[in-house]
Amino acid sequence: MSRSATSSKTVGLAIRRRFLASEALRGFSLLSPTLLAMVFGLAMPLLVLFTLSFWLQDYVDFIKTFSWKNYSDFFAKPIYGMILIKSIKISGMVTLATVLLAYPMAYFIAFRIKANKLVWLILITVPFWTSYLLRVFAWKVMLGYNGVVNSGLKSIGLISEPLEFLLYNPTAVTLTLAHAWAAFAILPIYVSLEKIDRSLLEAARDLGENAFMTFVRVTLPLSMPGVIAASLLVFIPTVGDYVTPSLVGGPSGIMIGNIIQSMFGKAFNWPLGAAISVMVMLTVTAMVCVFLWGTHRFRRRVA
Amino acid sequence: MKNLKKEDVIEQLATGQMSRRQFNQSLMALGATMVMMPMGSRSAFAASDDHPTVFTWEGWDVPELHQPYLAKHGESPNIAIFGDEEEAFAKMRAGFKVDLTQPCTYKVPIWKDAGILEPIDTSRLSTWDDIIPSLKTIPGTFEGSNQYFFPTDWGLTSVLYRADLAPEYVDNESWGMLWDPKYKGRLSMADSLIDGVMVAAIYIGAKDPFNMTDEEMAKTRAALKEQLPLMRYYWTSPADIEQALASGELVATSAWNSSYAALKKEGFDVRYSSPKEGAMTWVCGFCLMSDHDPAKLDRIYDYLDAYASVESGVFALTEYGYGHGNIHAFAKVEQDSPGLLKELGYSVNVDETLNAGIFQAPMGNEPALQAMFEEVKAGM
Numbered sequence: 001m002s003r004s005a006t007s008s009k010t011v012g013l014a015i016r017r018r019f020l021a022s023e024a025l026r027g028f029s030l031l032s033p034t035l036l037a038m039v040f041g042l043a044m045p046l047l048v049l050f051t052l053s054f055w056l057q058d059y060v061d062f063i064k065t066f067s068w069k070n071y072s073d074f075f076a077k078p079i080y081g082m083i084l085i086k087s088i089k090i091s092g093m094v095t096l097a098t099v100l101l102a103y104p105m106a107y108f109i110a111f112r113i114k115a116n117k118l119v120w121l122i123l124i125t126v127p128f129w130t131s132y133l134l135r136v137f138a139w140k141v142m143l144g145y146n147g148v149v150n151s152g153l154k155s156i157g158l159i160s161e162p163l164e165f166l167l168y169n170p171t172a173v174t175l176t177l178a179h180a181w182a183a184f185a186i187l188p189i190y191v192s193l194e195k196i197d198r199s200l201l202e203a204a205r206d207l208g209e210n211a212f213m214t215f216v217r218v219t220l221p222l223s224m225p226g227v228i229a230a231s232l233l234v235f236i237p238t239v240g241d242y243v244t245p246s247l248v249g250g251p252s253g254i255m256i257g258n259i260i261q262s263m264f265g266k267a268f269n270w271p272l273g274a275a276i277s278v279m280v281m282l283t284v285t286a287m288v289c290v291f292l293w294g295t296h297r298f299r300r301r302v303a
Numbered sequence: 304m305k306n307l308k309k310e311d312v313i314e315q316l317a318t319g320q321m322s323r324r325q326f327n328q329s330l331m332a333l334g335a336t337m338v339m340m341p342m343g344s345r346s347a348f349a350a351s352d353d354h355p356t357v358f359t360w361e362g363w364d365v366p367e368l369h370q371p372y373l374a375k376h377g378e379s380p381n382i383a384i385f386g387d388e389e390e391a392f393a394k395m396r397a398g399f400k401v402d403l404t405q406p407c408t409y410k411v412p413i414w415k416d417a418g419i420l421e422p423i424d425t426s427r428l429s430t431w432d433d434i435i436p437s438l439k440t441i442p443g444t445f446e447g448s449n450q451y452f453f454p455t456d457w458g459l460t461s462v463l464y465r466a467d468l469a470p471e472y473v474d475n476e477s478w479g480m481l482w483d484p485k486y487k488g489r490l491s492m493a494d495s496l497i498d499g500v501m502v503a504a505i506y507i508g509a510k511d512p513f514n515m516t517d518e519e520m521a522k523t524r525a526a527l528k529e530q531l532p533l534m535r536y537y538w539t540s541p542a543d544i545e546q547a548l549a550s551g552e553l554v555a556t557s558a559w560n561s562s563y564a565a566l567k568k569e570g571f572d573v574r575y576s577s578p579k580e581g582a583m584t585w586v587c588g589f590c591l592m593s594d595h596d597p598a599k600l601d602r603i604y605d606y607l608d609a610y611a612s613v614e615s616g617v618f619a620l621t622e623y624g625y626g627h628g629n630i631h632a633f634a635k636v637e638q639d640s641p642g643l644l645k646e647l648g649y650s651v652n653v654d655e656t657l658n659a660g661i662f663q664a665p666m667g668n669e670p671a672l673q674a675m676f677e678e679v680k681a682g683m
Contacts, residue, residue, distance in 0.1 A: 060417040145552035250536040265389045267673040
């Protein structure tokens with residue numbers, strides 16, 4: 001009894017000494033809360049998803065043998081590729097619209113506002129204090145059959161019957177998403193504009209560039225990191241969005257997220273849903289790589 | 304960290320005496336408290352642990368539908384809500400434990416095959432003999448003497464339309480209203496296999512809509528494709544179509560009785576049609592889940608009896624316009640407010656209404672139907 005107590009004490013001491021001696025060990029233990037969260041919250045689910053995508057669904061059970069069938073189905077049936085391309089188009093439009101609208105706002109705050117910048121930034125985030133769903137519904141109210149736009153146009157006599165093309169199509173999805181993600185574009189662009197050394201702009205003007213060329217050759221290239229971050233922050237999550245298309249998209253506005261959701265729900269084919277998710281992830285990764293490569297070249301050329 | 308009182312914090316903040324570090328510390332403490340809070344007070348939101356958990360549709364959870372249980376046990380059981388049975392199934396497969404669920408008949412066989420159902424001991428139900436007999440023998444809901452389903456609710460899926468906007472249909476009701484190009488962009492149908500794709504199958508005249516031949520399947524697909532450009536949207540929640548019909552955005556849509564009852568109550572000129580091809584009849588009710596808590600069985604059967612009571616039936620009929628499993632509920636409504644049943648679309652002889660419709664049954668080859676529907680919706 002006493003011998004085992006002593007030996008466990010020595011073992012404890014040995015562990016303690018090893019722990020103090022190894023810098024890596026101490027580093028990992030310091031990291032451990034985050035590391036554990038990453039492993040259990042991100043890596044493991046991804047692994048599960050990946051494994052699932054190679055199984056098959058048989059009525060209520062999974063066939064747990066390795067198979068490429070889900071992936072071959074993905075390529076054999078045109079619907080998945082078609083909707084994925086449509087989702088990418090919609091997200092691309094959303095990203096473009098969001099960044100184009102966000103840039104002037106960020107520019108204004110960074111360069112024109114002298115006092116109380118924080119108040120302006122907070123004001124920009126005010127709409128985001130409400131739930132995402134509420135903002136989507138707000139667009140339903142705006143664009144709806146008896147909505148703000150329709151009743152407004154009706155009351156000034158421009159139309160006699162409500163316009164039906166405002167809601168339930170890909171344009172409505174683009175509009176709603178662009179609004180919903182605006183803050184995620186404004187803030188990174190603002191930060192990169194704010195960091196620009198103002199003397200560089202003065203130098204450009206002193207050397208004879210006009211205001212427009214100064215913007216194109218100095219301000220824009222220097223703010224590219226913010227633009228890139230904003231584009232990625234908007235593009236990546238919107239490709240897989242399914243709430244917005246299901247609420248304002250109508251039959252023509254569905255996106256790949258809706259297909260994945262139906263695979264995990266109504267269609268009850270989890271493995272195929274997992275395979276589609278993996279394909280979406282791969283496609284988005286590839287697109288982001290191409291985008292980064294393209295912007296890198298652009299920056300080199302301008303600078 | 305020093306113990307800070309609320310007044311101190313505010314004063315230090317206001318006078319700028321609080322250091323950044325102190326402030327961060329108190330923020331952190333607040334954050335940690337917020338994270339812990341839901342754990343402590345979770346039980347405050349639910350009934351006590353002695354009650355069974357019922358997994359059901361929104362609207363069927365209201366206390367008016369289980370008054371006798373409330374009277375006997377003082378509070379409602381734990382209620383969880385699902386949007387449709389597929390969502391419920393997915394959640395339960397992922398480990399959500401419930402005692403009772405309230406699916407519709409066409410889902411009972413697949414749930415039974417998945418091994419999540421247990422037979423109901425009908426001898427423990429005092430209301431079993433009051434249930435409409437034809438509801439007890441729906442194929443797939445029992446196996447020999449094992450009853451897996453306690454039928455409590457039923458109703459129709461049919462075309463609901465604005466008679467003032469489409470008066471030509473008043474004496475010529477059919478599912479074809481949902482294919483009328485005259486109302487392009489003002490029609491809708493449920494985003495569902497059973498209430499959507501099956502409508503198309505009935506429309507094209509499939510012999511057995513729930514087990515179609517390949518040829519019928521192709522015709523159904525063609526019909527859905529023809530219908531797609533006429534659709535405003537496929538609806539997922541009755542609230543969508545009720546608002547849209549009220550505003551005139553929609554002229555006609557597939558719907559359940561409750562939407563008709565709601566709009567009628569608001570005074571709109573709506574009709575709940577009897578299509579010449581036949582409306583669809585659905586039946587929903589309770590299933591006992593195999594991982595129920597045996598200690599709660601008494602209360603589980605109490606809840607079932609409460610839900611199947613005459614007073615619940617009267618509420619379901621008069622408030623929602625839904626049929627009820629208890630046959631005496633119909634007589635009671637007819638006795639209390641003569642003519643109301645007819646106005647809601649029911650015959651006083653219940654079997655007459657039940658037999659007029661096409662009973663919803665489990666669909667053969669559901670994955671193929673779902674894939675087809677997804678493709679049609681994507682415009683293919």
